[in-house]
Amino acid sequence: MGVFWAIIGVMGGLGLLLGLGLVWAHRRLPPDGSTIADAVEALLPQTQCAQCGYPGCRPYAEAVADGAAIDLCPPGGAETVEALGRLLGRQPEPPQNRHPAAPQNPPAPASQAAIAVIDETRCIGCYLCVRACPVDAIVGAPQLMHTVLADQCTGCELCIEPCPVDCISLRPVADPVDIRPIRIMARPRNRQPEHPELSCIRCGACQTLCPEALFPQELLWYARNEAWEAAADRGLDACIECGLCNQACPSNIDLLTHFSRGRQVLAHQAQARTRAEHARERYGKHQERTLARQAERDNRRRERLSAGGQRPWQR
């Protein structure tokens, strides 16, 4: 029986002692930071855009695990800040605590988030932005125009810098005016003449090709003089911006740029017009309601006077 208790004592004591030793070692050693950094990294958008001031998402995640501000990630937007705050139980810090290289403005809330938009009439199909895009939101092929998939774009701005013709700009997502040129034919690069535009020789080649049966030659005339109203009367709205007129023109006139610009101007005008009409309508209705109320009040007063100046409950 003595042996039995000795065994119990030795094994139990040994287990307790070693377990306590391990717990002590666990406490003494610095906590394992990598797991926090892993969790943070999982929440970051992995665009590797370096807008946070760190070279990539992993370094930023490690910095956050070490206590850097959580609101430095513009592509992640407000969602990421919120998720990081939930994970770490921290609030975005005041601006003076920021990393010196960090952007001065915190990411905009989702309603003001911006996406990149390529001015496709100016795109020369160099493919540089496609390579730069970390989320594959730009589609296109070399020598052909590129465009941005709006729902994929994170607004990281990485494509803006490589563009040799500066045709990429950020546009707020909430901007309702979004005239996407629907150009089918791209302008081949080797057809760029030394003098971009010679005068129109009125050959009519563009007219024969236009799939919408417009008269590009005439539209160009209005467009050059910015007579957009007149151009609209001649059917500029119907232009599908296919680029066939550009292909046809022997003088290498970039008709499409004029037409896109015109369509944009017209769209803006139309938008302004609708807005004005809405306002006018609202004002009219408001006026109507006010007049109706006034008339009702006058009626009641007249009634009261005819009843001898007494309030209804005094009668």
Place this chain on the structure above:
Amino acid sequence: MQELGLIFVGALLVNNFVLAQFLGLCPFMGVTGQYRPAVAMGMATTFVLTLSAATAHVLYHQLLQPLGLEFLRIIVFIVVIASVVQLTERVLRNTSPLLHQILGIYLPLITTNCAVLGVALLAVGKDMSFSRTIVYSIGAAAGFSLVMALFAALRERLDHASTPAAFRGAPIALVTAGILSLAFMGFAGLAD
């Protein structure tokens, strides 16, 4: 002093735990695919082996023998080894996360490395003193690390050799291990 030297050389080369006594073959085949992890594994095992052999020696002579509980030595040694391995893993994860990731499952598997238990049991069985146990375990650990490094280097070269298809991978590794073992047999008689 000379005796300690002989014990060291004996554990290192003559009675090499891997190639002469065939203990600890799991990491010997498992982690020797690349040189660096193999050496790291040798280092980790060296640490665990020496520490656990010393602790086991103390426990055996100070606790188990006075109580007449020698038959408990295996289970007690296993508990000790497991704790030391836990400690090693913890330290390694803090000091070198990359190495921790490379060693992966083989690190906790040091617990089941029979060379570690074998050294503790043999040292106790031969009734060695504490200092001899330390030298013996350091020798055994150095022998293990040496063989790991040698075999890993050989396998790295084998990867680039034009091995017949049937021998590629594990078969040629086993053949190499056999030849290496034969080579180590040449040390017999150098020391006891």
